[in-house]
Every structure is written in C-alpha cells, then in structure tokens.
Amino acid sequence: MQTVTLGRTGLQVSRMGVGAGGPSQIGVKTGRSEQESVNLLRRAFDAGVNLVDTSEGYGTEQIIGRALEGRDRDQIILSTKKSTRHKDVTPESVMESLDASLRRLQTDAIDIYNLHGVVPQDYRRLVEEIYPTLEAARQAGKIRFLGITEMFGEDRQHAMLSEALADDLWDVVMVGFNLLNQTARAAVLAPAIRQNVGVQVMFAVRKALGSEEAIVPFVQSLLERGEMDTEDVDVGRILDFALSSAASLPDLAYRFCRDEAGVHVVLSGTGNAEHLERNLESFEREPLPKETTQKLRHIFRSVVSTTGQSLD
Numbered sequence: 001m002q003t004v005t006l007g008r009t010g011l012q013v014s015r016m017g018v019g020a021g022g023p024s025q026i027g028v029k030t031g032r033s034e035q036e037s038v039n040l041l042r043r044a045f046d047a048g049v050n051l052v053d054t055s056e057g058y059g060t061e062q063i064i065g066r067a068l069e070g071r072d073r074d075q076i077i078l079s080t081k082k083s084t085r086h087k088d089v090t091p092e093s094v095m096e097s098l099d100a101s102l103r104r105l106q107t108d109a110i111d112i113y114n115l116h117g118v119v120p121q122d123y124r125r126l127v128e129e130i131y132p133t134l135e136a137a138r139q140a141g142k143i144r145f146l147g148i149t150e151m152f153g154e155d156r157q158h159a160m161l162s163e164a165l166a167d168d169l170w171d172v173v174m175v176g177f178n179l180l181n182q183t184a185r186a187a188v189l190a191p192a193i194r195q196n197v198g199v200q201v202m203f204a205v206r207k208a209l210g211s212e213e214a215i216v217p218f219v220q221s222l223l224e225r226g227e228m229d230t231e232d233v234d235v236g237r238i239l240d241f242a243l244s245s246a247a248s249l250p251d252l253a254y255r256f257c258r259d260e261a262g263v264h265v266v267l268s269g270t271g272n273a274e275h276l277e278r279n280l281e282s283f284e285r286e287p288l289p290k291e292t293t294q295k296l297r298h299i300f301r302s303v304v305s306t307t308g309q310s311l312d
C-alpha cells in the first residue's frame, strides 16, 4: 500500500483509509456481526491500511478498539470526531466526548480529533468557544492533531472549509470530493496544498458511483439542471471511455480521487469483505491515464449541486 506524508502533521499515512461511517459503517448498518466488522478492519490493517476514521456518532469506535486489541497501537492512525450540530456543544461536553472516545477506542491519545460536519453558520462560534478547549486537550496529550470536517450535503461548494483554511488553525481537513462534484479542487485542495494541510477525502463512491447503473439517473438529472453539456455525453455510455482503463466504476472513482493533487487519504467505506478486497486492489493500481482524467474533469466541470448521495 502506497503511503504519503499527511501534510504538516508529518504522519505517514496509507493512501486508502478505512471509513467507519458512511452508509455501511463497516457493516454495522448492513447487518454484519461485530466480529465481521472487526475482521474487516484487521484485514485492512494487514493489507497496509494504517488510518481509520470514525466518530462518536457512528457506533464504531468500540469496534475499532476491539480490532486494535493485541496490536501495536503506534502503527495505526486514529481519526475520530466530535458532533457539532447541537447548540449544547460546550467546552465541558467536548471534554466528556473526547474522554468517552478515548475509552471506546482503548487508547490514551487520538491522532486526529475532528469537529464533525461543521456547517458554515456554526463555524465561527465553534472557533471562539470550542477551539481553545481542543488546543488545551492537545497540550494535555489527549489529541495529537486537530481536524475539521464539512457537512457536504448542506455545503456543496465548501464555504465552511474555505473559511477554515483561511484561518489556518487546522492540521487536517475532511472534504467531499468525487468525479461528479469536483468543486473541492479550487475551494479546498488548492489552499490546502499552499498551507501544507492534510486532506482526507470522503464521498469518493457513495451511491452514484457504486455501479454503472447507479450513475445514469445522476447524469440525467445533471443534464436537466444544465450542469452537464449534452454534447459531452451519451447517457447510456457515459463513462465507457474511462471504464476501459478501470476494473469497475468504484475502481475508477477511488483512483480518480487518489490521483488528485492535494489529496492524501481517500476514505473507503464498506461493510462488505469482497468490496474491501476490490478496493485494496484499486489503491495498488497505477494512476489513471492522463487523457482519461482530463476528460473526466472536462465533462463534469460545471457540476456543483450533487454530492453523489441523492438526486435532490
């Protein structure tokens, strides 16, 4: 598994990270047993994945804690998050949440502690009221690096992360980016490169890019909204030119994100052991041909409204 330096953190991270949230939550949401989720994580670790992302809200922190039992904790980078959508996020509740995450993950320190799903209207208040608490927890050794993640569904052009990068307070950001919605390139990846901020990508596959049939209604809807040019696409064969260089649409989708400048880790969320094997293979493959990437950039260049999750 290829690794890269996660920006200013200096951490050496695998290009693929396990996302323990999303629609599958490593199997918690898709009917897998806890032991199956533990096995899935251990298989990813054994294959060289060394970063796993979770949150206090996913119900997967304790599963990760179990998967780490008997292993060298220093070999794995833990990213977890504090939910921020409630007005009662206070310095005290943040410290309680952090301590609970440490207990569930069975560790003394979180490598990357993120404010989770921050919407633009909450950002400034969280910086003023909560950031000092995070900094104090870092000084106390409970957190190594500070991160922030966006609410992609409500903030599809990354207003919150644009503001956060301008503040330059965060070591790592998590951003929604995929071959359909590439707005993060200018809004987030360019400033992150300039400031040497670590970048984790979410939504690389989601719903739209899970299968060749799934993408069709998304493209139809983007054509109706005028965000794609009819001259660029043949709806039934939309990605044929690119799929000839890939093993599958998820393979194309993960490699497209991995190859993007400024992206360090692409999170892959699955509860399916077979999908995990395929995804591990994707991250071992060579870069997509330049002309394929350029054409994918061109045909989706004006798309701003979709995250790849739903047609709304």
Ligand SMILES: NC(=O)c1ccc[n+]([C@@H]2O[C@H](COP(=O)([O-])OP(=O)(O)OC[C@H]3O[C@@H](n4cnc5c(N)ncnc54)[C@H](OP(=O)(O)O)[C@@H]3O)[C@@H](O)[C@H]2O)c1
Pocket (backbone or CB within 6 Å): 018, 019, 020, 021, 022, 023, 024, 025, 030, 053, 054, 116, 117, 149, 150, 151, 152, 174, 201, 202, 203, 204, 205, 206, 207, 210, 211, 250, 267, 268, 269, 270, 271, 272, 275, 276, 278, 279
């Ligand atoms: N605001 C935030 O902070 C936030 C929000 C969302 C997500 N996240 C983080 O980002 C991580 C990644 O999330 P994501 O959902 O965007 O991940 P993703 O990998 O883009 O999409 C996951 C979906 O793709 C499917 N999938 C994965 N591999 C596949 C394959 N080879 N073939 C077919 N389908 C496949 C999964 O279903 P199967 O289980 O069937 O494989 C699942 O439904 C999450 O786990 C979470 O850690 C953070």
